[in-house]
Amino acid sequence: MNMTIFYLFIYCMEGFIFFLYADRIFTVGKSRHACLLGTCVLYGLLFLFSFSDLVWLKTISFFFANFLCLFLLFRIKWYTALFHTAFLTAVMGSSEVIVMGLNTRLYAAFHTAKTYTPDTVFLILSSKLLYLLITQLAIFFFHKTKDQDRRPDPDELILNMIPLLSITVYLTLGIISGFYTFPSLLQGMITISGIFLLLINFLIFWVYQRSKKKNEEYTAMQLQIQQEKDQTEYYQMLARHDESQKILIHDIKHHLQAIDDLSDSQSCEKIHTYVQNLLRTSYQDQVKVSDNHFLNLILSRYIQLCRDQNIAFETDIRAGLLGFLDYQDMTALFTNLLDNAVASASEMESSSFIDLRIRHLPESSCTLISLINSCPSSPYDALTGTLSTKKKNKMRHGYGMRSVSRVVKAHQGNMDLYYDDESKTFHTTVQFPDE
Template sequence: MIFILFINILVFSLYEHIKQKNAQIAELKLQSQRDADSAEYYRTLSEQDEQQKILIHDIKKHLNAIADLNEHHETDKIAAYLTLVLGSPELQHSVRVCDNDLLNSLICRYQKICLMKKIAFHIDIRSKCIDFVSYDDLSILFGNLMDNAVESAEKMAVDPFIELSVFRRENTNMTIITLIDSCRVNPIDKDGNLVRTKKPNPQFHGFGVKSIANVVKRYDGEMTFYYDDPSKTFHMIMMLRNPDDYIYRH
C-alpha cells in the first residue's frame, strides 16, 4: 500500500510538472507570436512611411502633369490620371485599422496578403468593441477567419473581396463580428456543415472552424453562416458577450 501510494504521488507530481511545462511552452509561443506581429506591424509602418514620402516627393510632378492636361482640356485623361494616383497602394494601404494594437497587427498582416493577391479588403472595426477578448483568442478567431476568407476569395476570377466588420450592439454587452468574402462555390454541405478547406497540411482540415466555434463558445456567444448564390458570397456572423460588462448581464 505504501509503495502504491508512493507511485501515485510520483505520478501526480510528474503530471503537475508536465502541465506546468506545457503552460510555460504555450506562454512562450504566445509571446513569440506577439513579437512576430509587432515586428511585422512596425516593418509595415516603416515601408508605408517610405512609400508615402516618395509619393509626396513626386506630387509636384503629378500636379504639373494634371496642369498640362488641363491646358489642353483633356478632362477624361485628368479623371483617369487622378483615379490612378488615388488608387495607388501607398494611399490605399493603412497600418492602423483599429485601436486594439494586437488585433491591428494581425489584420495588417492579412491586409498586406490581400494586397499581394489583389483581393479588395474592406475593414470596419469600431473603437473599444473587442478589447475584452484575450490575445490568444483574437489570434485564433481572426487568424482562422481570415485564412479561410483569403483562400476562398483568391479563387474568384473577377473582383474578389473580403469585408470585415466588428462593432458593439448599442445598449448591450454584445460584440458582433461579420465576415463576407467572395466564394465561387457553396461551401456548405447538405447537412449544413462547412466542407473542408484545401490547407497544405491535411491533418489540420476542419480544425479552423472548430477553433472559431470554441472561441465563440468561451464568450457565451453564437455563430451562424450562409451562402448567397446570386452574389457568390459567403457570410459568417458571430456574436460575443463581454463577461466583464455587468450592466447587461441580466
C-alpha cells in the same frame, strides 16, 4: 441451437467488420452513428437472403449491399466503391473456401445448414475470424496509400496476430470435435466460446481504432493550438519591433526636419523634395484600421495578402471594442476566419472581396463581428451539410473552425455561418455579450 439466431449474430458481426474496414479507410459521408445505422439496415436485408439455398443469390446480394453502403454512406467515388466491394466479396468467399479446404466434409453442409451442427458452426466462426484478419491487414495497406504522410504502424500488424491465433485455437477445437464425440453440453460450451472469441476480436479492433482516432484528433488539435501560440508570439514580437521602429523613426524625423529647414533656407530644391518624400512615406507601410494595435498587426498581413491576390479588403472597426480578448484568443479567432476567407475569395475569377466589420450593438448589449467574403460555390458538403475542405491534409480539416468555436464559447458568444448563393458570398457573424 436455433440457427436463425446464430445467422443473425453472424450477419451483425459481418456488418461490424465491414464498418471497421470502411470507417478506417474512408471519410464518413454523414455522422458516424448514421453510417453505422445504415450499415445495420443493409446487412439486416442481407440476413433475409440467408434463408435462400442459392449461393449466387447470396453473393450478388452481398456485393450490392456493400456497394450501397460504401457509395451512400462514405465520401468516395462510385468506381472506388466498386473496387472495394469486389475486394470484400472476394475476401469473404476466399475466407470460407480456405477454412472449408481444411475439412472437405464441411463444404456440403455450409450453405444449406438449417439446424445446428458443430461442424457448420466451427466453419462459419473460423471463416469470420479469417475475414476479420484479412480486412484488418488490408486496412494497413489501403490506409497507407491513401494518406502518404502516415507512417506504417507496426502495432497494427502485431494486432492482426490476435484473429490469426484465434483461428488456430478454434480450428483445433473443431478438428478435435471431429475425432471425438462430446456431450451436447460440452459442444454447446465450445460453440459459445467460439462466439465469445469472435466478439473479443471485434471489440479489440473496435477499441483500438477508436482510441487511435481519438489520439489522431488530439494530436491535430494540439498542433493547431501550438500554431496559434506561435502566431501570437510572432505578432507580439512584431508589436515590440513596431514600437521600437516608431521610436527610431520619430528620432530620425527630427534630424530630417532640421536638414529640411537648412535645405529650404539655402533653396536646395532637390534636397527639400527628397526629404519631404521621406517624411511622407515614413509610415506608409503601417496599417491602422482600428484602435487595437495587436489587431492592426494581424490584419496587416491579410491586407497584404489580398493586395497580392487582387482581393478588395474593406474594414469598418469601431473604437473601444475587443478589449476582452487576449492575444491568443484574438489570434485564433481572426487568423482562422481570415485564412478561410482569403482561400475562398481567391477562387473567384474577378470582383472578389472581403468585408470585415466590428461594431457594438447597444440594443443587444453585444459586440458584433461580421465577415463577408466572396465564394464561388457553397462550401457545404451536399451529403453531410458540413463545411468541406480542399486541403491536401484532410486530417487537419475542421480544427481551425473548432478553435474559433472554442474562443466564442469561452466568452459565452455565438456564431452563425451561411452561404448566399445569389450574391456568391459566405457570411460569418460572431456575437460576444458585454462583459
